[in-house]
Amino acid sequence: MKTYKKMYILSLLSIILLSFSNCSNNDSNGNTVDPDDDNPVTDEYSGTASVSQGMGITTIDNLYEPGIRIATMGTITTSDNTIWTVPAEVNYTDNSFPFAPDLHNSDGTSYNTAEEALAAFDDTNSIEIDSDGDLITGYIFGDNYFELYINGQAVGKDAIPFTEFNSHIVKFKVSRPFTIAMKLVDWEENLGLGTEQNGGFAHHPGDGGMVAVFEDALQNTIAITNSDWKAQTFYTAPIKDLNCPTENGTIRDSSNCNTDSEMDGTSFYGLHWEIPTNWTNEDFDDSSWPNATTYTNAIIGVDNKPSYTNFTDVFDDASNDAQFIWSTNVILDNEVIVRYTVE
Secondary structure (H helix, E strand, O other): OHHHHHHHHHHHHHHHHHHHHHHHOEOOOOOEOOOOOOOHHHHOOOOOOEEEEOOOEEEEOOOOOOOOOOOOEEEEEOOOOOEEEEOOOOOOOOOOOOEOOEEEOOOOOEOOOHHHHHHHOOHHHOEEOOOOOEEEEEEEEEOOEEEEEEOOEEEEEOOOOOOOOOEEEEEEEEOOOEEEEEEEEOOOOEOOOOEEEEOOEEEEEOOOOEEEEEEOOOOOEEEEOOOOOEEEEEEEEEEOOOOOOEEEOOEEEOOOOOOOOEOOOOOOEEEEOOOOOOOOOOOOOOOOOOEOEEEOHHHHOOOOOHHHHOOHHHHEOOOOEOOEEEOOOOOOEEEEEEEEEEO
8 A cells, every 4th residue: 555655646746747847838828938948039030140139338439530420339249148349340449450541531631533642652651461572552442441451461441430431542562362351341320230310210221332443563453343252241230020131051141121211220130240260361261152242333322422433533444344342232231351362
């Protein structure tokens, strides 16, 4: 009798524990809940990015006081508890990273033609990578901000992180082949949301775009921005629906996502990917990255910007017409790395 009684008690305890377990896996409406499923944000998203929601925290009030728009910087924490810098980690305040000389800068020096800028160039601003290399001149217009590396060495950064729109001329000495690597940032006023005030809306997704031409010492064009470049995105926002972005291999595609301006975007999401540590180096393998997407002057909206229109003889040369490049989404992708090797 004692054995049967003991078995009965153990059986009763098992039933009670099982019932308790089943109850703990039900919500208040009786629906089954996975006890490990405590992150509803990522349940809606199937990609490889870390997902943030809402506004970031400001850490720098303004990188550039004279700017028309305030270039704030900050951090945001994603659902996996990773802290990211928004809109991007940049070297703007790093004095060891040189500012690129002006081509057209309303707060600095402005030239009417590329020829005038080339004649006035101070050769002490030329960067030597290889002492026996070729002297290369680059003309760059970036919306909004760029950092330029040649074979892993810093050559020039944008003077204005946000606006007014400006352009630059750089010179560097390097042996061929050499690799151009650039970090491109479309700045944001609403940190972590990829938006700015525009057209009466508090949350307008701005667009990016970069165009560049590189010439040798005889002013022969040796490289222009086009779809032969590689381009990968590392920060996309605003995302209103986490089901809209897709990934196919290394292609991070947000082309199906809504880009309408909104009055309230504070609940929108951001997607963040880690940048490889050696992306600036010439031996970095970018073969799996998607090719750059090209955009027309009209899409980028440069026809009223003298920092571009003063130099269309270079950027829009009939025989070597450089194209604006970016990732697959020039509106939502806010931090992009582009690379190209000049043979």
